[in-house]
Amino acid sequence: MEIRYVKPEDDRLEISNIYEQSWKTAYKGMIPDSFLESIPKGKWCKGIDLPGRKSMVFIEDGKFIGTSSFCKSRFDKWPDSGEIVSIYFLPEYFGKGYGKRLIEAVIEELRKDGYKDIFLWVLEDNTRARKFYEKCGFEKTEDYLDDIIDGKAIRDIRYIRRF
Secondary structure, three states: EEEEEOOOOHHHHHHHHHHHHHHHHOOEEEEOOHHHHHHOOOOOOOHHHHOOOOEEEEEEEOEEEEEEEEEEOOOOOOOOOOEEEEEEEEEEHOOOHHHHHHHHHHHHHHOOOOOOOEEEEEEEEOHHHHHHHHHEEEEEEHHHHHHHHEEEEEEEEEEEEEE
């Protein structure tokens, strides 16, 4: 097991595949199938190296199985907070304790960067993820983002962890 920052030589398609497979499984029934089925190979490649964003990977037996991106808050309303933008695993690794290890590593990196508050967004309907974040010390706030994906209204809820 290894958790580390993404390196220039790491295969961006392999990392993007983690996002793609995770979305197609984790969001089934929450986001329209028409959208999930149309996710193109490599959709998240460019996001891995966005300026100001850091990305880590979780490697098990030489295989990329998880990834997380994080940064200084992207929202003017919370300028002094760190933000976990994403945390995803290949579906066959869901529920096996890997997520806790990765989120702890990401939290530690954000703490090293000096953030006392760390937040993330989670789909309101994603009860599995919400329970996971609550077990990791995050608390639900009253903040939310509304969006429409392929004609379906969705809501993200902000969760925060304070130190």
